[in-house]
Amino acid sequence: MINSIYNIIHSRYSSIKMLYLLLPLCCCRMLLYAADNKDPEPEPILFETSVFLVVQGVGGLEVPALINGDTAYLSVTDVFDFIKVRNNRSATGDSLSGYFLGEKDLYLIDRAKNEIHYRDHVYRLHKEDLAVSGTSIFLRLEYFGKVFGLPCKFNFRNLSVNMNTRLELPAVREMRLALMRQNINRLNGKAKADTVIKRDYPLFRFGMADWSVVANQRTQASDIWVNLGLGATIAGGEATASLNYNNYVQQQIAPDKDVKEIRPFDQRQQFYRWRYVDNDQRALRQIIAGKIFTQSISSIFDPVVGVQLTNAPTTYRRSFGTYTLSNITEPGWTVELYVNNALVDYTVADAAGFYTFDVPLVYGNSQIRLRFYGPFGEERIQEQNISIPFNFLPKNEFEYTASAGFVEDSLSSRFSRAQMNYGATRHITIGAGAEYLSSIPTNPAMPFVTTSIRMATNLLFNGEYTHNVRTQGILTYRTRSNLQVDVQYTRYKKGQQAIIYNFREERKIMLAKPFFGQHFSMFTRLTLNQLVSQDLKYTTSELLLSGAILRVGTNFTTYAVMVGKDQPFIYSNLGLSFRIPGKFLVMPQVQYAYTDNRLISARCEIGKYLFRNGYLNASYEKNYRSQISNFQLGLRYDFSFGQMGASILRSNHTTTVVESARGSLVYDGKTGYTGVSNRSMVGTGGIILQAFLDLNGNGQHDKGEPKAEGLRLSVNGGRVFQNRQDTTLRVQDMEPYTTYYLDLSNSNFDNIAWRAKNQVISVVVVPNQLKLIEVPVVVVGEVSGQVLLHESETTRGLGRIRVCFYRPDSSMVASTLTETDGFFNYMGLPPGAYTARIDPEQLKKLGLLCTPASLPFHISANKEGDVIDGLRFIVEREAGAIGKAW
Template sequence: MKTSCCILCNNYRCLWLYALFMVVTATHTRAQGNSFHEEVALFAAFDEVPVEIVVDGKWSFETNAIITDSNLLYINVSDFFKHLKIVCNESTVGNSLEGFIENETKTYTIDYNTKQIKVGSKIITSKNGLLEEMGVKYMEASVLSEVFGLTLTFNPRSLSAKLVSSFELPYVREMRIENSRNSISKLQGQEVVVDTIIPRDYNLFKFGMLDWAVNSNQTVNEATTNNVILGVGGELLFGEANISINYNDRYEFDNRQLQYSWRWIDNDKKIIKQAQVGKIYNQSIAFLDSPVIGATINNSPNTVRKATGTYAINEYTEPNWTVELYINDVLVDYTKADASGLYVFNVPIVYGYTTLRLKFYGPLGEERTEERVMNTPYTFIPAKTLEYSISGGFLQDENGSRYGKGDFNYGVNRFLTVGGGLEYLSSIPNRPFIPFAKVAFQPFSTMVVNLEYDHDVRMIGLLNYNFTKSAFLELDYTKYVKGQLATRFNAQEERKIRVSVPFKINQFSGFSKLNFSQFVYDSFNFNQLDFVYSAYYKQLSFNSSTLVNWVGTKSPYMTTNLSMSYRMLNGFVLRPSVAYDLNDNMLTRYRAEIEKRISKMYFSASYERNIASKNDAVFLNFRYDFPYARTGVSAFYSNNNFSFSENAQGSLAFGGDNNYVHAGNNSALGKGGILFYPFLDLNQNEILDKGEKMVLLTTVKVTAGKAVISKKDSIVRVSDLNAFVSYNVEFSNDDLESISWKFKHNTYQILVDPNQYKRVFVPILSLGEVNGTVYLNQKGATKGQGRVTVQIYDKQSKKVAETLSESDGYFSYLGLKPGNYTIRVDDQQLEKLNYQSFPKEHTIEIAVSEDGTIVDGLDFEIKTKVAAAEIEMEASEVNVQIKPKKISEDLAAKPIESITNTEEVFYSIQLGVYKDHTKPKALDNLDLVFYEDLADGNVQYYYGFFRTKEKANIAKNTLAFRGINGTSIVTYQFGKKIATRETSVVKEEEVKESFVPVEAKEQNNTKKNTAFGKISDEKGLFYSVQIGVFKNYVHSNWFLNYKPVFYEILSSDRIRYISGRYDSKKEAKAAQNRIIAKGIKKAYIVKYNDGKKVDTSNGEH
């Protein structure tokens, strides 16, 4: 037993010594050859794949990584650090990476020769954690975590990894700052970066829009009232022109029933940016009792240039009405009034002269045509900027009073704006001229102070303070000059305090508001206090409003209104309300309402009892929204009187091309639209020429707009856009039918023309694709090599693109415009690895094609310069003679036999027959050229010798791209041209396999997998999803999740695999999404008929 143990111990010692010897030997070999494949002997197999890195749960990117058979993750350090914005550079000395991490004082060095990592003063040695292949340096994930504090949690199923860092990554910091800057840009109204900008188009005259509305009211035993509104809009003298008539048959027609205006805007001008003629709106000091007919000009752009800070608007309308807030015709916010009709806006402070409008929409579809034009209490101007406004005209009153106003504002800095001017109103008898001055000051972002002095009229002071994000305090004081007639306000002073405080407790939210106003007269003070409490809980809305009025020291008069709105699960809304007199301690009114909305239909019924007047009222309303009109009927009963009302309104937008007229249920005046013409731009001149076809899209993203895509003519129509406003539009390449099609511009910014459709042509390019394989030649054996950079140059020798070869050596690039290109392996990478490429480059042409030209077979073979030099030496020895060597002599010579054995079959390319031994110029750039003397005295030339017919085919294609056509492949053995039957018995099977005729190749190709079905056997018309095209054999286990799988062998000797058979494209689209979700991101839909692929470029979409 003891002896056995000794023997066993000795055996173990021998094994350990042997293992130690192998490690030393392997280390020595790696030091000499730096071979990656010997490094990965630590594990059985590996795959090089792109892995998605998710950073901070918000951002993600892809980087290349190696995944071993035991799911170890090796990250490409340079690419990984590049994405994270961590400094990483190749060292000029040695084989290492260097830079700094976290901060400039914390430097690092990763040495791939010594397998050491130095971070600051800390040194870590990791023999298995650092790998290198083709000059690309990798680090294992656990080492990355230990050394740099970058922890990756890898999910091999989804090929993704979650990154957690012990410090703020430069990438995260940059994204955070960029988001903050984008937010600031949006607040300040700065433009978003787009691919192309489409400016305004100008026309002397162009008709485009029409609005209409009719309303009829009938009361029993009374006359019927009819009201008709008709408006037309177009472009006149390069500006927006609108005119409308509001006719009521109960009143005599006069010019006040006419609305007309002309407006011109060009933000690129300096002196005058906006001009308006017709009925104009003004922020006047004096009271104007009639509309003003005149003109106004200013140099303020109509864009919303937001400054910091806000002020509040809280007013009343009807309960549950929707209110929209427009600043300079741009919708900036909307809200819904509560059960009492109260609505609140936090209005952003905007630079320049601004027009503030509110639009009101009722639940029955009512759109109030009158718009409240509100005076903005503050005017801020960007620093060092002067803006002015001049307006003048006459009032539509009995006297035709004349009116004019000119004012200016200057931004001293971003916090202070000063201004002044002069206003004139002829109807003021004693002082028609009103000079004024004003100051707007913002000491900090939550407080704004505004002071205004109007000579002989008033002095105003206003302070607005947001003491929390949504709570505010407003103090407003006005003192009037005694005897002034400008404002027709006979109080001496006006004092106002407003406080609003929101609250939120779990699902319970709301706000409370307190308004106090005091008007000081000569003999008394009038006081008014309004306290509002509004709350929301799930489907319940509650509002309480208490109003207290008193004069001097007299007893106050107090009333309270309570209202509630509750939405039931079946969609019905109940809205009860009561009014209570606190002085008399009694109810004065109560009301109950129920409403229901079903899709485009709306119905409501209500009952109201006024106790004080002993009056009962019943209301019934019904509305239905057609796409082309909004209609409604209502009935009203009160004190034995019945009333009925019918209404309808809509609009028409002309000029939609192909006799298309857009009928809508909203107003179209002052609006515009866009017509997109997506087309295949074959000659790339961005013009839809004759013979170029339109392309049908499925989705188009328009900011604040809805795109309607016509299957009839492929035009994309966007309607109901505000004129003189820029909209951002985005197109996606994923929406295109062919993978070779790309939009020339993916994002547009388009300025909408007034009262018309604007035509925008969207060119789509058909791009070419190149592909091939990079082979690594080591000791006569070749295999596909990944991570090799292949560069593409145009005819001006400018690099237009580059791509990396995949793990099997295959590379491809899609995105080349028609033209001539040169493809070659990156010289710097070859120099660094001490390799040479054969051939050095490929010259190709991408032809104009609807489907996109595909140039394949662009193969490269790379080998060490030592091996290349030996081949060149042999080639030079062969070509010492003035004339090329005979091919029979070469094959029998020693250099040939030193590379191959005498029984092996070789292939060569037969180039052509020439008169003598003078080498043709066309063959000058070829390395191994041979000749053979024919019996008739002519000379037959050949190129190269290849072990497989596949490689000979590749060489033949390469010659064709170089312009050497008409070549053919011939077979040689023992230095003689042979037929298949002449090969030796020893190599008979091998020769037969290599000599299969082209038409029989599908039956004998050894790269196919017979576990899959043949596409050629599938009959009928069907859709499928292409998984990929492969050069080598694919095991059936790879496609277990994609069954049923079919295949076909292409002319390039590659194999196409498709998944599934579907009767409709919709089913195939769903399958495509499932396959993409499983990781095959380039899967796309194909169409077959009786086993043959159908060209879908002109087919159905």
């Protein structure tokens, strides 16, 4: 009994034990079975839409996308097309290949294997990282950054993607190169324009006038200086006149002298000139009559009246270096540099009056001119004509200048000069000519030869020999560290009378170099000049330091004068300029003589700008040598119509009051515009742009065609003014005879259907004129429709399909791509008949047939613009095109 009970218990225990052993195995088997029979996870639901892609340095574009929550997929083809990355789709449509930045950066996006091959790496993706929709392959957003270095950030709220990268994308590189080529073409005058406005040659047209008045009142006398400058066009040429009245000298005449001998309206102080320019004529480009500028060898101090002929153009030619030009004027004066009548640069003289320019050396004979503008009215404008010694021409180019006339001196001396230059090689230019001046007693005829040699990249030589007058040589060298060395030697023939100097030799050496640091910038110049005569040597030296130290303008100049064996006279001039609280400008200056060990003079000026357009200054100066004290107080204010100023000077017991005013007038007879300015306008040019609605499309402003508001202008020079009352744009202060390019692509008209017919206009500016340019605005039409794919009794939109628009003569006008839903839209078709067709090459590649093959439509002409919609193309798969991409 007990044994049986034991056997039962033992057998049940063994069963329970076996059950506990089998239970985990069963559970595992059940779990494995459940796992094997579990339904696969559904693929993520992707919504097809479009997002706005913004690429740094390129711009923005709407591209097809697939979205699932915060995850986005972008069409690889659209993105790569936008950033100009080469991509080719396979015939089966399941892969993309090409190269990324360079031809060695090959890549392959394989949808079948879910892999990306880029350079020497293989990136294995999950199945859900790549998607296909229609004709496009979509890649998950983060892989643009992981694989190609194009990190992207998706914003679901505004459906936008920002792509930032440090790589120079092909699109960025293409834009940079295009801009460089555009700038080069513009410098060479070869920029592309939609239309060219030709220059006209009117018989007479008045345009500009400058005026200025300076009056002085002193204790014993008063005087006045009046200037009137006039600019016009006469017989197609530039006519300029400057009339001056100044009775200062007459007021200084003693009572017993004949006042009639000194005329306030002296003919030598008047300027008049007529110049005809045609830069397209190689044989003769300029004809000048009146008071002419001559680079004479002989000493001429009076104006020359005559005629000048030359084939030298007025425009710039390619620059190959610079020449440092520096000098001294009054402290705080503005100095403008003109090369061939074109404003190149300007600067403000420092506290000691020093200024410097790097003059560009251009091919041909350049006329260098400086204009000085003082703070008030005293001699506000002075002109100095400076000759740069280097004259280079391109190889095999010939240039000449011939002048003839008479000098307004007491003898009415006859003068003539002819010079010819020829570019023998790229680095050597030779020249020859002759000069004649009848007032020279002996040897009035002076033949000469010249040469300019570019011996090395930064080593230039110029030589000149004038028979019976002088022999001259100039050597200049500039290192890579901007150290410039100039050496000049001139030997005069004994007894020559063409040049008033009685020296036999002139020697000059100059060293100049700029220095830059974290807290300073400094220009240094050391000059040694020696004049040698038969009896003595006259030597002068100058050491100049000019720049800014800790925001303090500093000029320290030391001079030394040595005559023969006498003791040298050495003195220094220190000038500072700095600002103090309250925006006051302080300019102290002292002069000290080392030879006498005493102070020569001290001066301090303080000034402040008032109300943006005014300037108030006060100065005090004490000369310890002459015991003269000067106190001056002045005020200047710039109005829109002119500039006015007044100052009072107290010198010991003499008081002088000066009043000044200057301005300019601009007039255009065609438009009736009359304007004023506080700048000098004579000699400059300008344009007036007026947009009109070209309803009949003939490009001319006909009666009844209204003005169009919203014209916007971008131009490579001048100052732009907008007149909202008559919807015109005015550009002034433009360099004459220069080609300007007017970009109207940013115009914003009242109607979106209005477009400027010519987006880029080329125009040559005429001096002393405001040229009227009427801009036709055409009314463009809009066309829209849809491309649908019909397959298996279903119809859906098909994206990335190119729709082309043709004229009746079968020439293509424009094209556009369909969106992901198959819709297309294009705006910009002028009125007329058109035909829409899907690109036949794309249909052939995709293996599709289109019905209908083409759709004709017509854009009507009306003020608001025409809209054509409802164009519909149905495409179907071509028989046997299973393996093709569609």
